[in-house]
Amino acid sequence: MHDEKERCRQLMMALLDGEISESDREELQILLNKFPDLKNESSEFSKLKEVTQKMKFKEPDPDVWQTYWYNIYNRMERGVAWLIFAIGAGILLAYGLYTMVLGLWQATDMPAVIKVGIFVVLLGVIMLLLSVAREKLFLWRHERYKEVQR
Amino acid sequence: MRIEELDDQRLISLTQKGNKQAFGVLVKRYMRRAYYVALGFVGSHEDALDLSQDAFVRAYRSIKRFELGKQFFTWYYQILRNLCFNLLRKRKKAIYSFSEIPETEFLRIHDDSEGRPDQNYERKELYASVWKAVQNLGELEKEIIVLREFQELSYQEIAEILKCPVGTVMSRLYYARKKLARELKDSL
Numbered sequence: 313m314h315d316e317k318e319r320c321r322q323l324m325m326a327l328l329d330g331e332i333s334e335s336d337r338e339e340l341q342i343l344l345n346k347f348p349d350l351k352n353e354s355s356e357f358s359k360l361k362e363v364t365q366k367m368k369f370k371e372p373d374p375d376v377w378q379t380y381w382y383n384i385y386n387r388m389e390r391g392v393a394w395l396i397f398a399i400g401a402g403i404l405l406a407y408g409l410y411t412m413v414l415g416l417w418q419a420t421d422m423p424a425v426i427k428v429g430i431f432v433v434l435l436g437v438i439m440l441l442l443s444v445a446r447e448k449l450f451l452w453r454h455e456r457y458k459e460v461q462r
Numbered sequence: 463m464r465i466e467e468l469d470d471q472r473l474i475s476l477t478q479k480g481n482k483q484a485f486g487v488l489v490k491r492y493m494r495r496a497y498y499v500a501l502g503f504v505g506s507h508e509d510a511l512d513l514s515q516d517a518f519v520r521a522y523r524s525i526k527r528f529e530l531g532k533q534f535f536t537w538y539y540q541i542l543r544n545l546c547f548n549l550l551r552k553r554k555k556a557i558y559s560f561s562e563i564p565e566t567e568f569l570r571i572h573d574d575s576e577g578r579p580d581q582n583y584e585r586k587e588l589y590a591s592v593w594k595a596v597q598n599l600g601e602l603e604k605e606i607i608v609l610r611e612f613q614e615l616s617y618q619e620i621a622e623i624l625k626c627p628v629g630t631v632m633s634r635l636y637y638a639r640k641k642l643a644r645e646l647k648d649s650l
Contacts, residue, residue: 325636357643360592367570370570372497372511380489384515388523391519
């Protein structure tokens with residue numbers, strides 16, 4: 313009974329959208345006689361269809377299509393540029409930190425307590441950066457396919 | 463043979479080898495369809511343009527994982543729909559008001575019937591109500607309405623894109639339309 317009603321709903325849609333075969337049309341007639349409540353819905357759907365089939369999207373400015381691929385190309389290139397920039401910045405940052413730590417370590421005129429304080433601050437910053445990098449790597453590994461697979 | 467004349471599979475194969483020009487041909491082949499799908503989902507020209515382009519960039523970055531033999535647009539569509547759904551969810555969280563979107567300005571109405579100015583105004587109001595009701599549907603309901611009514615895809619094409627049987631497409635259409643009809647009970 314439930315399956316027949318669902319089948320009737322499906323065939324009502326097929327009729328509305330002009331995707332019904334002759335045999336399905338006959339089946340629909342039989343089912344509609346069986347379920348008069350669905351028969352009443354048909355007219356509502358027809359009215360709705362009448363309105364929606366008049367609604368189409370406007371063509372945007374031709375410029376949109378002319379620059380469409382150009383914009384994508386720029387974004388693709390920019391992705392590579394950002395990656396190269398990040399690698400370069402990472403190398404410079406690491407070198408800067410190394411020389412700073414070395415300089416501090418070798419400074420004889422600085423009190424030990426300040427040296428220790430600076431090392432602890434630096435250690436905290438490095439740990440924070442590593443934590444963020446680890447989180448990003450985890451998300452990249454686990455969610456990079458989400459747009460494709462869902 | 464010119465690159466524009468190659469079929470999708472050949473273009474994808476070339477793209478996988480790093481040929482950006484081949485990907486450009488694919489983009490130009492599907493950009494209109496992509497834009498209109500996004501427009502149906504998000505209801506804004508700028509967002510539709512941005513999301514459809516972003517989806518192409520993501521598709522390019524993942525193209526090496528594309529299995530040759532499958533349909534490009536079906537695969538690309540999964541990326542695009544998720545981007546659109548993400549934006550819609552963000553809007554919901556930000557209590558995005560529909561009135562901020564210029565209603566129906568990107569719709570072309572095929573209504574040849576002539577009437578008095580007040581009747582024309584009423585009809586315009588009706589189209590605006592329908593569009594608003596479509597935008598207020600749930601994600602999956604909106605998706606099926608957009609693909610059928612605004613993209614004019616056949617049941618078979620929708621089933622392929624959504625990876626479900628044709629019967630499911632018809633059932634989803636029924637429930638989406640029923641909800642729309644209920645929303646528009648006083649307008650229709």
